Amino acid sequence: MIPDIPVDTRVELPPCGTWPASVHLFDEASADAILAALAAERPLLVRGEPGAGKSQLARAAARVLGRVFVSSVVHARSEAQDLQWEYDAVARLGEAQVLAAVHSDLDHRERLDPRRYLSPGPLWWVFNWTSAQDQLRDYCLCKASPPAGLAGWTPEQGAVLLIDEIDKAEADLPNSLLETLGNGAFPVPWLEAPVGLSPGVPAPLVVITTNEERELPAAFLRRCMVLRLDLPTKPSDLIDCLVKRGGEHFGTQCTKAVRTLVAEQLVEDRARALDLGRPAPGQAEYLDILRALVNARGSSEAKQKALFLRIARFALDKTGARSG
Structure with missing residues (x-):
C-alpha cells in the first residue's frame, strides 16, 4: 500500500x-x-x-x-x-604505467x-x-x-x-x-x-x-x-501564499507584519520584471530576504523593517529600477 x-x-x-x-x-x-x-x-x-x-x-x-x-x-x-x-579510465591507465615501470615482468591482470x-x-x-x-x-x-x-x-x-x-x-x-x-x-x-x-x-x-x-x-x-x-498569479493570493510559507519557515522570528511587507514589495517587483521580460523574484528570493532579516537583526520587528528597506532591492529587484 x-x-x-x-x-x-x-x-x-x-x-x-x-x-x-x-x-x-x-x-x-x-x-x-x-x-x-x-x-x-x-x-x-x-x-x-x-x-x-x-x-x-x-x-x-x-x-x-x-x-x-x-x-x-x-x-x-x-x-x-x-x-x-x-568508470575511471584515467586512473587505470596511470596505475598500469606505474606497474609496468616498477614490475615489468609480472602479471598485473588482478590489479x-x-x-x-x-x-x-x-x-x-x-x-x-x-x-x-x-x-x-x-x-x-x-x-x-x-x-x-x-x-x-x-x-x-x-x-x-x-x-x-x-x-x-x-x-x-x-x-x-x-x-x-x-x-x-x-x-x-x-x-x-x-x-x-x-x-x-x-x-x-x-x-x-x-x-x-x-x-x-x-x-x-x-x-x-x-x-x-506555479505561484499564484493574483497579487492578493500570492501575498497570502508567501506570508504563510514564511511563517512556516521562520515562525515568531519574523512577524506577520514583516512577512507581509516583504511579500507586498516582492509582488510589485515581480510584476515589473515580468512586464519587462526579466527574471522575476519568487519564493526563493522571498525566503532569502526573511532569512537575512532574521540573521542580521534578530526578532525585532522595527529593526527588521528598517533593514528591509535598505536591502530589498538586492534580492527582489531584477530590473535595476531601484538600484540607485
Missing part, C-alpha cells in the same frame, strides 16, 4: 548530505502527483520557475514516505551513463581488473542498494561514501531519486532514461548480470525537475507524470 502524503502539514526536513535543514508543505496537487507516480511506477516530472520548491519536493516525499533520498544535478555534459555508473575502477551512480544505488554497497566495498579503489541513508533504513523501504535540472542536458539523456526506468534495470560492463531491482524492493520514486530552459523530447514527456508548480 502507498501511504498518504500529508497536505498542508508542516514537514520537518533535517540536514541530509549537502542539503540544509528546511521545512515543506505539500499542497493537494503535489500529494496527488506523487501518489500517481508511485502507483504507475513512472517518473514524476516537476515543471516550474526556479525557486518554486521543485527539488525540495523530492526530498520531502522521501521524508514522509520513509525512503532514502538520493540526488543528482544534471549539467550540459551529463549522459545517462553518468546516472548509472562511472588492473576494470571493476576496481567502476563506481555506482545514483540509479545503481536506488535500483539495488546492496549491489552498489558490495561494489564500493569489495572492488572500487575510490572509497567514496554512499548516499546519506536513514537511521534504521533498509533497502526494502525504497528510495527517492531526484534528477535535478534535466533541461540542462542534451535530448539523448531523457530519451535514454526511458529505457532504464521502463525496464527497471540497466547493463554495466564487466558485470555478469544487469543492475536491477532486488526481489521485495519497491521501484524507486524518480522525481525529475526542469526549469524549462530547453524543450524536452515528446516521447519522454509522454512517459512521465507531470506536475507544474
Whole structure:
C-alpha cells in the first residue's frame, strides 16, 4: 500500500548530505502527483520557475514516505551513463604505467581488473542498494561514501531519486532514461548480470525537475507524470501564499507584519520584471530576504523593517529600477 502524503502539514526536513535543514508543505496537487507516480511506477516530472520548491519536493516525499533520498544535478555534459555508473579510465591507465615501470615482468591482470575502477551512480544505488554497497566495498579503489541513508533504513523501504535540472542536458539523456526506468534495470560492463531491482524492493520514486530552459523530447514527456508548480498569479493570493510559507519557515522570528511587507514589495517587483521580460523574484528570493532579516537583526520587528528597506532591492529587484 502507498501511504498518504500529508497536505498542508508542516514537514520537518533535517540536514541530509549537502542539503540544509528546511521545512515543506505539500499542497493537494503535489500529494496527488506523487501518489500517481508511485502507483504507475513512472517518473514524476516537476515543471516550474526556479525557486518554486521543485527539488525540495523530492526530498520531502522521501521524508514522509520513509525512503532514502538520493540526488543528482544534471549539467550540459551529463549522459545517462553518468546516472548509472562511472568508470575511471584515467586512473587505470596511470596505475598500469606505474606497474609496468616498477614490475615489468609480472602479471598485473588482478590489479588492473576494470571493476576496481567502476563506481555506482545514483540509479545503481536506488535500483539495488546492496549491489552498489558490495561494489564500493569489495572492488572500487575510490572509497567514496554512499548516499546519506536513514537511521534504521533498509533497502526494502525504497528510495527517492531526484534528477535535478534535466533541461540542462542534451535530448539523448531523457530519451535514454526511458529505457532504464521502463525496464527497471540497466547493463554495466564487466558485470555478469544487469543492475536491477532486488526481489521485495519497491521501484524507486524518480522525481525529475526542469526549469524549462530547453524543450524536452515528446516521447519522454509522454512517459512521465507531470506536475507544474506555479505561484499564484493574483497579487492578493500570492501575498497570502508567501506570508504563510514564511511563517512556516521562520515562525515568531519574523512577524506577520514583516512577512507581509516583504511579500507586498516582492509582488510589485515581480510584476515589473515580468512586464519587462526579466527574471522575476519568487519564493526563493522571498525566503532569502526573511532569512537575512532574521540573521542580521534578530526578532525585532522595527529593526527588521528598517533593514528591509535598505536591502530589498538586492534580492527582489531584477530590473535595476531601484538600484540607485
